[in-house]
Amino acid sequence: MSQPDDFETPSTNAFEDALEHQSQHYNNEGSDARNDKGASDKDEGAVSANDDQPGIFQDLSFFIAQDEGRQELEQQVSSHGGTVLPELPSGKSNKEFVVSTVNTSDLPTVTPTYIKTCCENNVLMKVQSYLVPYNEFRAVIDTQLRNEGGEKPAAPVASVAPAVPAAPAVPAAPAVPEAPAVPEASAAPATPAGDASESPKEPAENTSTKPNEESGATADASHPPGTSEGPGALVTGESDPGLKDQGAGARRESFDSAKDSVSGEESDVIKTPVAPSPPPARQPSTSHNKSSFTEEEDEFILDVVRKNPTRRTTHTLFDEISHYVPKHTGNSIRHRYRVYLAKRLNFVYEVDSAGKLIRDENGDLIKTTVLPKSLKNKFTASEDYALSVQVKKQFYCDIYQKDPDSGESLVRDMNASDGDHKGSFATDGDEHQNEGPSFKDFRVGERRGPVPREFFKKYADENPNHTENAWRDRFRKFLLTFGIDRYIEYYENEIAQNRVPQAMKNMTNRPKRPGVPTPGNYNSFAKKIKTLSQQQQQQAAAIIAANGGAIDPAALALAVPEGDFLDEETLNFISGLRRDLSKIESAGGAAFAYPQEIAESIRNHFTNEEAQFDEIDPDKISFPPALATNELFMPQFFNFSSTREFLDKINEVISRDYEPSQAEKLVQDLCDDVGVRKTFSTSILTALSGDLMVFPRYFLCMFHFGSNPPMNVPGIWTREDDEMLRTGEESNVKKLTQKHGAGRIEMRKRFIASDLV
């Protein structure tokens, strides 16, 4: 099984000659991914490296068709042996490229990222993933301009070229394949004859062969001729025929028919990225310019995936990304990643076992080509077999009080060990003691338990590839359904026949859940409904339930008028909030990366201010404070017993290790753990220019002085402060410097410049 984003192949494939005429892989001095600068993503160091070697762009020519970063791109091309063309190539040579984020010339065009990526790794990458499709629309416009102006523009796309995104630095280290969890996972999956589990014709034929009763899967279940003997034999077929009948087609029809009716509102949501400064104008990179993905969006998606590698296959990650890429749904972004962008992933940032980003001694993120494990692991045949054997042993011990391996009596052992009889070893009146068949001849039969919780706990400790719950569930839903004896027999038989055993599958048979089908389906409707009020959600759920689970937005709209999905003000507010978070996050390394002297200045000021503003005794503030309203805080806030307890929790949350790009996570944690509404914590973050050190001070002063925001508190920027700063008047700046300190002034200026205020 090869996942699209596995590095086993794509990574290595990526390091191939772009034009199949230059096979040298100028490996970057054996430096591995860990030596990269990590989070900065902007290290151009590789550009000038290996000057003594022939350049990777030797024999290739590039016309840089955009002003943005032209000089740098030209330098990179030339310093790597390429030729910079003064004008558009003729199109007659396959060694000439245009470099631009849009293609208006119908000539082979690569994105600037291609040049940067090649240079950073000193390797000529495959061009396929970096080719920009021809954009006829723009070409027509350009032609018109040319005709009107009577001259050919030197750089057809220069005026609209967006800022070149930081190029991903691709490690040149050989791709390290992820070790399979179990040996046969990598074995050739040669499906044995008679194993219908892999057969496409199976479902229809086997639907009737699967009795719903679990007793249908017993140890001695015989297989009728022509049916499967493999572990997938008990195929459930359609889980809910009733739903199915009205399902896909009918449901989709109703959905689609109504989709148009809400599309107007959809575009409102998209347009909302509120004044004064809309997000960067979209640059169509393909001819499908209405909703196509731009280079910036692609890079953003890749960057987020790199920083959340364990969630790379989830739906929720892409749904979250869709908050910041408002023209696309979670579904489409996920598809975009899986089908197109995964090939360009090339590296991810190293994370610990909990999925948190790891930094090196310099504080930089560590690039790696080894993908971490994703959140859920499939069970393999050997895991199924091992579990079956272990459960069988458990039952054997339980019944015969004998160690199945040594044959020694457990009763004697237990007597010797202080007679501490555990429940699972209790002698069954009907059962034999110290007698019975050999373990090999023993059959579990219909026995289903008891299996002590301790068994799964211990098993999970020894086999950490799955959790205790997961092992137990596998036992319940698969082993018991298929039959323990039967699977052991099947597995051993397959091995004996020199075939590759298959894991059990198709053992689950659960009815479809009613309600909003969000999991695994983050479409625009799901997005919309998540923003409904609780009452509206209940209304919606009722309608959906009455519809047999089918979404009928047309009917839904009757109960929840389109205009009521969100009022304009709320819509604007949420859009603004998302924009703020998006900017804070995307600005990440830039907005928060202040020069040393600014950081130092801020630290000094903070220390001086502590005595005046942070020494307020929280125990003297009654809880909940008068200012704490439902608009600002969630119900759990009011569960705190004191202001001190609340502030302690605030301190605990903000001292967690958040990346600058994890503003949303911080806001979410503050909401979940402390009960600060997201809107409120976002506004505070904005008022603090993202300086978390001042966060507790905000609440302390707010509660103490009874003012939100607290006025005249260093580090907390009010609207008036921002206006004063914007005027740039010396007297104003002087006042602000007295209040916030010079460091924070610089910090705020950057915040304002990044349009974060």
Added chain:
DNA sequence: TCACACACCCACACACCAA
């Protein structure tokens, strides 16, 4: 016509809870 964006599907891993 076709590539792409987006919707949708579904088995099942993992989790939690009530009896």
Added chain:
DNA sequence: GTTGGTGTGTGGGTGTGTG
């Protein structure tokens, strides 16, 4: 403490409409 019921959302897709 064990067990069954079931919620959630991952993982790996496929189907469909449209520019």
